[in-house]
Amino acid sequence: MYEMDLLDNTENVNRLLARYGVKFGIYKNNTFKEQLFPFDAIPRVIQKEEFDYLERGLKQRVLALNMFLDDIYHDKKIVKDKVIPEDFIFASSGYMPECEGVTPVKKIYSHISGIDLVKGKNDEWYILEDNLRVPSGASYPMIARDLCRRSSPKTFRDNQLEDNRNYASLLRKTMDNVNVEGHTVILTPGRYNAAYFEHSYLAEKTGAHLVNGSELIVEDDKLYYVDYRGKKERVGAVYRRISDEYLDPMNFNPESVIGIPHIFDVYAKGNVALLNAPGNGIADDKGIYYFVPKMIRYYLGEEPVLSNAPTYLPFYEEDMAYVLEHFDSLVLKDVAEAGGYGVVFGSSMTREQKEQFIALLKKEPRRFIAQEVIDFQDLDIQDNGDVVARKADLRAFVLMADEPYVWKSGLTRFSRNPDSFIVNSSQGGGFKDTWVLSR
Structure with missing residues (x-):
């Protein structure tokens, strides 16, 4: 399936990733620290038929979650019909009353969804959680694939794989689909954010401007980008990598110094698109996760393709x-x-x-x-010259333009601790490329 030169180059690939700044930042004991996000060259391989099944389930789930978000900030039919308890909704820390009655451009709430799955030892896939606020991680398999293709070109010539380097064009299409008028920008909190590498990488690959809050201003209910020369240009779409509470100090956290005053007002009037929509945290709530199968039945009239844990x-x-x-x-x-x-x-x-x-x-x-506790499958990783088994999950990315599209790749994360089920990068995990076979 893969050549030894690919595996032999794991160390070189990690060295290049470090040189290119492919790091993940964490705060520990109130101190910011950047660390390498370790890459393992043994890929996760998903057969075409299996991915087709995942694709159906992921599209179904994201459609239902978008319908839920529109409903919960407008008519609340799912509450009135007693599918989800009212107290459960309004007690969620992710529910934002400021978003009541606000409709995003084209009624799309979650433009980029990160859905975490695991595969049990019974060969069943389970959804672990839904990330509809600011899901991160797509850039890591993108750049790793690029470096691996260079280090082992024969491997990629000999295998029929889906090319994951199209994520940037999919993201650009997603942003352009809701752009009201003007430039598309990626809003970053700055280099001390844990995923700053990804912000800059995606800006470079999509051609969007990478900006911080001080470079955006609101005038006459419109949003503008001000460049270093003082030139002012209209912004029509913002892929924001800032949490809801810090987005607008006039509407949310008044102590935020990284947001843009009144950007939410511009968004509420339909004069700019925000990707993802503010208020999506209600759908991220792990308690609301329990109800997603019921949402699918309620909004779509279908049985869930993929099961919750x-x-x-x-x-x-x-x-x-x-x-x-x-x-x-x-x-x-x-x-x-x-x-x-x-x-x-x-x-x-x-x-x-x-x-x-x-x-x-x-x-x-x-x-x-x-x-x-799902006894999910182990994947092989390299560890000091040996091949050992470790727990791993998969973050699948679903991009919503007029229709949902499941990226034919994903972020496979693994635990480096043999006794741990926790695979998150913030907990010291590593990552793999995810190969989706095209035939």
Whole structure:
């Protein structure tokens, strides 16, 4: 399937990735630190038929989530029909009342969705979580594929693979599809952001301007980019890599120094597109995740193609009883956390820790979900000259223009710890290229 020269070049590829600045930043003990996002050259290989199945399920899921977001900020039919409890919606930290009644350009809320999946040892795929705010990670397999093609051209000549280097053109099409009038920009918080490499890389590949908040101004209900010469030009679409709360100090967090005053007002009047839409955090909520299969049935009238991991909501009395009875066999997640944080395994707790956690769970049942621990498949990685097995997931990217499109690649992340199920880059994981066979 792949040539030894590809595997032998893992070290060289990582050296080039470091030279090109392919790093991931983390904050630890209130200190910002950049570290290499380690690459492993043994690819994850997905057969065409298997990816076709994933593609159907991912398109279905993202369509339903977009319909949910439009509904929840307008008519709230899914609440009125008692599919999702009202209290559950409005208690979510991702729900933004400022977005009530606001309709984004073309009614597209999640232009770029990152859906995390794992494949169980039973060969079934499960959705672990939905990322509809500011999903990151597409740039890493893009640049890794490019470097690997150079180091082992024969491998890529001999195998019928989908070319993942089209992500930039797909992203540009997605941005242009909603551009109101003017330039397209990628808004970055700056070089101290964890994913700054990706911001600059995608700007270069798509031809969009990479800007920070100080380079954008609002005048007469329109958004403008001001270059270093003071020249002012209209902006029609902003792929923003800034969290909702920091986007606009006049509407959200007044202490934000990286946002643009009144940009939300321009967006609300339809004079600029924001990718992704503010307020998407309600669909990112791990508690809302529980209801996505119900959303698919409610909005689309279809059975879900892809299953959630078996999930319990302590918010419901019967689920709370189950969680307490089976605590040691479950993984518990804080619904507002991300990046592998706020995840605890019942089996790993001491008796005292368990008692403290259960007390917190009973006090704040809306704050947590519990899931069965999926024994997901290991993938081979190289480790100091040996090939060893490690847990790995897949972040699939779905881009929404007029129709959803599933990128025929993805970010495969793996744990470098043999005993860990946590694969996130912020937790020290590495990544692989994802090969989707074209035949």
